[in-house]
Amino acid sequence: MKGFYEITPKEQGHFRIGSKMGVFMDLFVGKEHALLFDTGYGFGNLKEEVRSLTNLPLYIVNSHGHVDHTCGNFQFEETVYIHEQDMEMCRVHTGEQMRKGAVANARNMKDEHLGVFGDILPNDFQEEQYLKGGAGNLAPVKEGDSFDLGGVTLTVYEMKGHTPGSIGLLWEEEKTLMVGDAMNPFLWLFMPEALTLDDYRRTLVKIWSMNFSYFYMSHSLEREKKETMVDYMETARDLDYEQGVSFDSPLAAGLDARICTRKGYGVQDMGKPGFASIVISKGHF
Numbered sequence: 001m002k003g004f005y006e007i008t009p010k011e012q013g014h015f016r017i018g019s020k021m022g023v024f025m026d027l028f029v030g031k032e033h034a035l036l037f038d039t040g041y042g043f044g045n046l047k048e049e050v051r052s053l054t055n056l057p058l059y060i061v062n063s064h065g066h067v068d069h070t071c072g073n074f075q076f077e078e079t080v081y082i083h084e085q086d087m088e089m090c091r092v093h094t095g096e097q098m099r100k101g102a103v104a105n106a107r108n109m110k111d112e113h114l115g116v117f118g119d120i121l122p123n124d125f126q127e128e129q130y131l132k133g134g135a136g137n138l139a140p141v142k143e144g145d146s147f148d149l150g151g152v153t154l155t156v157y158e159m160k161g162h163t164p165g166s167i168g169l170l171w172e173e174e175k176t177l178m179v180g181d182a183m184n185p186f187l188w189l190f191m192p193e194a195l196t197l198d199d200y201r202r203t204l205v206k207i208w209s210m211n212f213s214y215f216y217m218s219h220s221l222e223r224e225k226k227e228t229m230v231d232y233m234e235t236a237r238d239l240d241y242e243q244g245v246s247f248d249s250p251l252a253a254g255l256d257a258r259i260c261t262r263k264g265y266g267v268q269d270m271g272k273p274g275f276a277s278i279v280i281s282k283g284h285f
């Protein structure tokens, strides 16, 4: 099991926990409590990793209900907080069918962007137990709820768009915002559960008005400056579906999803500074 997750210490009291699936979780450790933001796919023993860093009582919060953020919930007996609007979707995404798909992907990874190929499951992965894992002990959170860990205060903000119940956590002391998938250089708005482009635009305006200096996203390791948001805001403002490039993925089958890149950038520029895009289908205008 050791080695499945990679832990990167960030600011004092903050660790990023990454895995080969390219999704990051965040552990915050205060004086009295700890908080885990997202649980990833949960293929490895995440609980053991968390407990190697802290023995404090643990809050668990899901940024949204998607499979790659919630399937590790089952490893914990603690309450898992999630926005009410994503609760039902979380139950579907942590159900047996979605887990089977996730396991199949992990056995046959072909991700050129991540540089990951082949079977990435840990040697002692217990498939039966995993498939029956379920959603965990879900309870609702809403905007304004706050988690006081003792010197680390994390406040919930609603950031709908990518999903109806996407939330972020503002780390008040560090003026650092955790946005999950709510904001991203490769923002997915094409799935049926996503809201409209206008909803996403309103969320960007709301986030811009908030008092923070840095943010972290779920699918990249490094901290971004608030100003980076301008790339995403311009992309959302100028989006032209007709100019978009077809998004070729089994996840988008039949949805006519297109990758709409920021003006002056193409899909080949993905990963370059300044690149931003939104993957969107017709039902989201």
Ligand SMILES: [Zn+2]
Binding pocket: 064, 066, 162, 181
């Ligand atoms: Zn997502």
